[in-house]
Structure formats: C-alpha cells, structure tokens
Amino acid sequence: MSPRQFCVFGNPIKQSRSPWIHQQFANQLGVEIEYEATLAPCDGFERNLKSFIADGGSGANVTAPFKEEAWRLCDQLSDIAKDSGAVNTIYISGDHLYGDNTDxxxxxxxxxxxxxxxxxxxxxxxxxxxxxxxxxxxxxxxxxxxxxxxxxxxxxxxxxxxxxxxxxxxxxxxxxxxxxxxxxxxxxxxxxxxxxxxxxxxxxxxxxxxxxxxxxxxxxxxxxxxxxxxxxxxxxxGLGMLVGQAAKSFSIWFGKMPQIEPVIVELREMLSKGS
Missing domain, CATH: 3.40.50.720 (NAD(P)-binding Rossmann-like Domain)
Known part of the structure; x- marks a missing residue:
C-alpha cells in the first residue's frame, strides 16, 4: 500500500519545517506518509489544490497568504474554522473538502x-x-x-x-x-x-x-x-505553536494525537545548529 499524500501550500514556503515535523509524527505512530512543501503562485492556490486532489492527495496544510481562500473553497467547516474565517488544515475525502483551523x-x-x-x-x-x-x-x-x-x-x-x-x-x-x-x-x-x-x-x-x-x-x-x-x-x-498546530492537523487526518514535546525539543536543537 502506497503512503498517503500530504502537503503544505504557501508563498513563500521554502522555510517550512512542516514536512520534517509531520514525518516525526508519522514515525511516532508507525504510519507511512509522503509530505511535501508546495509553493503556490499568489493567484494559483485553487489550481494547485485541485491538482493535488486529482493526484490522490489525502490532506493539506495551508499557510500565508492562502488561509482565507482555503476557507472559501471548503465544502464543510469545523465550528472553529467557521468562526475564524480561515482554514489551515484540509482533510480530503474524494472531492469533498473538510476545513479546520488548528492555529x-x-x-x-x-x-x-x-x-x-x-x-x-x-x-x-x-x-x-x-x-x-x-x-x-x-x-x-x-x-x-x-x-x-x-x-x-x-x-x-x-x-x-x-x-x-x-x-x-x-x-x-x-x-x-x-x-x-x-x-x-x-x-x-x-x-x-x-x-x-x-x-x-x-x-x-x-x-x-x-x-x-x-x-x-x-x-x-x-x-x-x-x-x-x-x-x-x-x-x-512561534516554534511551539507550529509544532502544536501540526500535531492537531495530524490528529484530524489519522485520528491519533502525536507527542508534541519531543518534536519541539529536537527542532529547537536543529535550529541552534543551523540545520
């Protein structure tokens, strides 16, 4: 069985640590994923998202400047996402998009x-x-x-x-x-x-x-x-916030909450070493 596909959309996005963070969560819980960072043009988020869905994507994170556009594109929203008017987590089921906000x-x-x-x-x-x-x-x-x-x-x-x-x-x-x-x-x-x-x-x-x-x-x-x-x-x-919101996203996709603290500690150490 091939790994489930995930990504984070943003502009800029090269600085994103999300692929590494989610791989740590996957390792903790023994699941296989492929998670990539995708640079979407400022006027091309919807096109990129649809392409990702067509290629079998299971879920996506959304960062600046696309959170409000993601909110408009989702078919169903969590109560928090409804209130906030912004989505940072998308769960994909067929062509149905469920939007949440874990920030x-x-x-x-x-x-x-x-x-x-x-x-x-x-x-x-x-x-x-x-x-x-x-x-x-x-x-x-x-x-x-x-x-x-x-x-x-x-x-x-x-x-x-x-x-x-x-x-x-x-x-x-x-x-x-x-x-x-x-x-x-x-x-x-x-x-x-x-x-x-x-x-x-x-x-x-x-x-x-x-x-x-x-x-x-x-x-x-x-x-x-x-x-x-x-x-x-x-x-x-915001490093702890980054890892915490990612963990909540992961739990939406997989139904299990990974451990946050070990990932914060390791990421902080990586940053201090310049890696």
Missing part, C-alpha cells in the same frame, strides 16, 4: 506550556489577517478580560471585531495604543519573517508583559528583540 490550538497550548495565564488577562493581538483570524476563537475560549485587535490599518481591525461580534473584543490602529497596558502581546503580523516589527509604541510593554511572536527563527525575531529591550517579562517565538 488557535497550537498557540494556546504553547502559551500554557510556557506558563502564561490567559483567563482574565488583557491580550493584545497585532495584525488582522488570516493568522490573527485563526487564533481569535481559541483566545476567546480562554475567557480573557479583554482582547484588543490592533492593525496598521484600523479599518481591518474594526472589520475583524465586527466579524466576531464579541463584547470582549476591542479594535484600533497601531497609532491608538499609546496609553494601553497588556498582560500578553501576540504578534500575528508577518513582520518577523523579515526581522521587522509592527510599528507600535514601546509603552504597551511593562515588566509583567509576555510577548509572543507567531513566527520563529534560529535567533530571536526582531519583534522579540525589541520587546526584550523594552523590559518584557518573557519573549516567546
């Missing part, structure tokens, strides 16, 4: 792993794209005191607030954050991929603030460095 699971699991308290916390989410959309339902489920969505373009943050319609959610532009205080700041923009950071004031950080960048690199991201320089209590990258 929120990965983020919350990693925050708990790092000792962060989310209940009754004042949380700031930077960015209003697919990455932010995907984690909002999971963050709200933790019952924070407030969840503020801030974006360079305030109208996008306001639109996201209106989409969720939750009284805990506030929204604003980056330039409206001057006097606010937060227990947890999550960077859901793509700025970290290029060692940049969102243009937000340093006054949002105090000695009790935990700062989390949803991207990761071998060394601290630009956002993490900036937060550390301004006295954040703890700065965390």
């Amino acid at each position: 929120g699971f990965g983020l919350v699991a990693d925050l708990h792993r790092q000792g962060a308290t989310l209940t009754n916390a004042n949380i700031l989410l930077l960015g209003a794209g697919g990455a932010a959309r995907g984690v909002i339902p999971a963050l709200l489920k933790e019952n924070p005191a407030t969840l503020t969505i801030a974006n360079r373009t305030a109208s996008k943050a306001n639109h996201l607030k209106a989409h969720f319609g939750d009284s805990q959610i506030q929204s604003c532009g980056f330039d409206e954050l001057n006097d606010a205080n937060f227990d947890l700041i999550i960077n859901a923009t793509s700025a970290g991929l290029s060692q940049q950071r969102p243009n937000v004031p340093s006054t949002i950080i105090n000695q009790h603030t935990i700062c989390y960048d949803m991207v990761y690199q071998a060394t601290p991201t630009g956002f993490m460095q900036w937060c550390s320089q301004h006295g954040a209590a703890l700065c965390i990258d």
Whole structure:
C-alpha cells in the first residue's frame, strides 16, 4: 500500500519545517506518509489544490497568504474554522473538502506550556489577517478580560471585531495604543519573517508583559528583540505553536494525537545548529 499524500501550500514556503515535523509524527505512530512543501503562485492556490486532489492527495496544510481562500473553497467547516474565517488544515475525502483551523490550538497550548495565564488577562493581538483570524476563537475560549485587535490599518481591525461580534473584543490602529497596558502581546503580523516589527509604541510593554511572536527563527525575531529591550517579562517565538498546530492537523487526518514535546525539543536543537 502506497503512503498517503500530504502537503503544505504557501508563498513563500521554502522555510517550512512542516514536512520534517509531520514525518516525526508519522514515525511516532508507525504510519507511512509522503509530505511535501508546495509553493503556490499568489493567484494559483485553487489550481494547485485541485491538482493535488486529482493526484490522490489525502490532506493539506495551508499557510500565508492562502488561509482565507482555503476557507472559501471548503465544502464543510469545523465550528472553529467557521468562526475564524480561515482554514489551515484540509482533510480530503474524494472531492469533498473538510476545513479546520488548528492555529488557535497550537498557540494556546504553547502559551500554557510556557506558563502564561490567559483567563482574565488583557491580550493584545497585532495584525488582522488570516493568522490573527485563526487564533481569535481559541483566545476567546480562554475567557480573557479583554482582547484588543490592533492593525496598521484600523479599518481591518474594526472589520475583524465586527466579524466576531464579541463584547470582549476591542479594535484600533497601531497609532491608538499609546496609553494601553497588556498582560500578553501576540504578534500575528508577518513582520518577523523579515526581522521587522509592527510599528507600535514601546509603552504597551511593562515588566509583567509576555510577548509572543507567531513566527520563529534560529535567533530571536526582531519583534522579540525589541520587546526584550523594552523590559518584557518573557519573549516567546512561534516554534511551539507550529509544532502544536501540526500535531492537531495530524490528529484530524489519522485520528491519533502525536507527542508534541519531543518534536519541539529536537527542532529547537536543529535550529541552534543551523540545520
């Protein structure tokens, strides 16, 4: 019996560790898979997905900038995916596409792993794209005191607030954050991929603030460095979130949850060695 076929679609995608991560999960659970990273043109995701399905694909992960388009293409959505308006995991059954979003699971699991308290916390989410959309339902489920969505373009943050319609959610532009205080700041923009950071004031950080960048690199991201320089209590990258959301995706495809911690440890070691 030939291995089941999986892939991750994104643009860019060469930096993806998903093929390695899912192979570790497959090894843990004794299943055979082939998992590839696919660079889809920004206007060619649907075409690439259909080609993958035609070639017998069993499931796919979806990363930036295709999560919202994937949401529109799926025939059936999980409750979390419906709420978020973004899909990062597709289960393929014949021509039927089931869409889910495991980003929120990965983020919350990693925050708990790092000792962060989310209940009754004042949380700031930077960015209003697919990455932010995907984690909002999971963050709200933790019952924070407030969840503020801030974006360079305030109208996008306001639109996201209106989409969720939750009284805990506030929204604003980056330039409206001057006097606010937060227990947890999550960077859901793509700025970290290029060692940049969102243009937000340093006054949002105090000695009790935990700062989390949803991207990761071998060394601290630009956002993490900036937060550390301004006295954040703890700065965390998104490596644990990446492995956690992947594990949840794997469980959707195979019905079994793999172990997350050993893969985080090994991947961190690989990064430190430059491999």
